[in-house]
Amino acid sequence: MTQQAAVSDHTATSGVLAASGLSKRFGDRTAVDDVSFAVSAGETYGLLGPNGAGKTTTIRLVCGLLRADAGHVVVGGATVSPASTAGRGLIGYVPQDVALYPDLTARENLAFFGRLYRLRGKALRARIDEVLDLIGLADRAKDKVESFSGGMRRRLNIGAALLHRPTLLVLDEPTVGVDPQSRHAIMESVHRFGAGGMAVLYTTHDMAEAERLCHRVGIIDHGRLIAEGTRRELVDRLGERDRITLAATGDLAAFAALCRDLPGVEGADVTGTEVHLLGHGGRRLLPAALAAAERAGAVVRSAEVTEPDLEAVFLHLTGTALRD
Numbered sequence: 664m665t666q667q668a669a670v671s672d673h674t675a676t677s678g679v680l681a682a683s684g685l686s687k688r689f690g691d692r693t694a695v696d697d698v699s700f701a702v703s704a705g706e707t708y709g710l711l712g713p714n715g716a717g718k719t720t721t722i723r724l725v726c727g728l729l730r731a732d733a734g735h736v737v738v739g740g741a742t743v744s745p746a747s748t749a750g751r752g753l754i755g756y757v758p759q760d761v762a763l764y765p766d767l768t769a770r771e772n773l774a775f776f777g778r779l780y781r782l783r784g785k786a787l788r789a790r791i792d793e794v795l796d797l798i799g800l801a802d803r804a805k806d807k808v809e810s811f812s813g814g815m816r817r818r819l820n821i822g823a824a825l826l827h828r829p830t831l832l833v834l835d836e837p838t839v840g841v842d843p844q845s846r847h848a849i850m851e852s853v854h855r856f857g858a859g860g861m862a863v864l865y866t867t868h869d870m871a872e873a874e875r876l877c878h879r880v881g882i883i884d885h886g887r888l889i890a891e892g893t894r895r896e897l898v899d900r901l902g903e904r905d906r907i908t909l910a911a912t913g914d915l916a917a918f919a920a921l922c923r924d925l926p927g928v929e930g931a932d933v934t935g936t937e938v939h940l941l942g943h944g945g946r947r948l949l950p951a952a953l954a955a956a957e958r959a960g961a962v963v964r965s966a967e968v969t970e971p972d973l974e975a976v977f978l979h980l981t982g983t984a985l986r987d
């Protein structure tokens with residue numbers, strides 16, 4: 664099945680967001696080139712790519728903040744574009760740059776944004792309390808934003824996008840430049856939003872973050888979506904292998920020789936007191952490898968399975984490292 668076919672299949676079954684054939688040029692530069700993907704309710708989808716890959720432009724198209732040269736976006740069954748407001752009310756957009764009033768408190772900022780969403784009175788106050796809890800800032804509600812760390816401001820900015828209970832939350836690199844504590848809090852919150860049934864679209868150039876948070880990842884490079892899937896699917900599709908390192912004593916040469924004959928093992932080498940295996944489905948291979956050690960009269964002291972990561976996938980696809 665081609666990549667495009669896989670994307671279309673998912674579009675057909677998706678609940679919340681379907682972006683099809685999106686393209687955008689700025690002058691003679693193509694920022695986004697025929698990008699299609701879909702995000703379902705309860706799913707966190709990560710757009711992963713290096714600086715300048717086209718992530719921000721893609722999500723601005725998705726949010727109807729930019730007019731596409733080609734393609735269309737549907738959210739919750741409604742078309743989204745700068746000319747149509749129908750689907751935009753279902754989206755909560757958290758831009759890269761924080762937009763808050765520093766001389767207002769956290770609660771006052773949320774009240775301001777809540778009124779823009781036409782929330783008023785008791786309903787607004789109750790929703791602000793809920794949102795402050797969701798972003799872990801309830802204890803700082805009465806403090807002015809000017810006293811907040813960069814990470815806390817970022818969290819409050821996320822809160823502003825949640826007030827109207829969006830079906831789709833779109834976050835543009837929400838953890839860039841924030842302190843580790845806020846980074847953790849943001850990632851925890853995003854995880855909870857997904858678990859609570861919201862569809863989340865998330866951009867990042869941090870593959871470890873994408874691996875931890877996202878159910879599926881779309882890899883974007885030079886404006887094109889070059890692959891998508893779960894981490895495991897991407898790794899498997901590209902034929903990347905797992906590494907198993909077995910620290911052992913005894914006849915390691917015999918142990919490695921037996922391992923070479925195991926189904927799924929593509930290579931077995933001895934280095935010092937370790938046997939290194941290369942193969943697919945590393946965790947599944949482990950019991951057979953341990954049985955082989957016993958047959959060879961070797962004793963395994965420790966075993967470590969290293970699965971290939973998205974960095975390896977990206978390198979494989981583009982020939983360059985993600986962190987250039």
Ligand SMILES: Nc1ncnc2c1ncn2[C@@H]1O[C@H](COP(=O)(O)OP(=O)(O)OP(=O)(O)O)[C@@H](O)[C@H]1O
Pocket residue numbers: 689692693694712713714715716717718719720721868
């Ligand atoms: N308003 C604009 N005018 C001209 N070129 C633009 C504009 N916005 C984006 N671009 C160009 O489009 C390309 C994609 O940019 P975009 O901001 O979407 O990338 P990105 O993946 O979000 O990068 P980053 O991680 O640095 O935010 C870049 O080459 C950028 O210079």
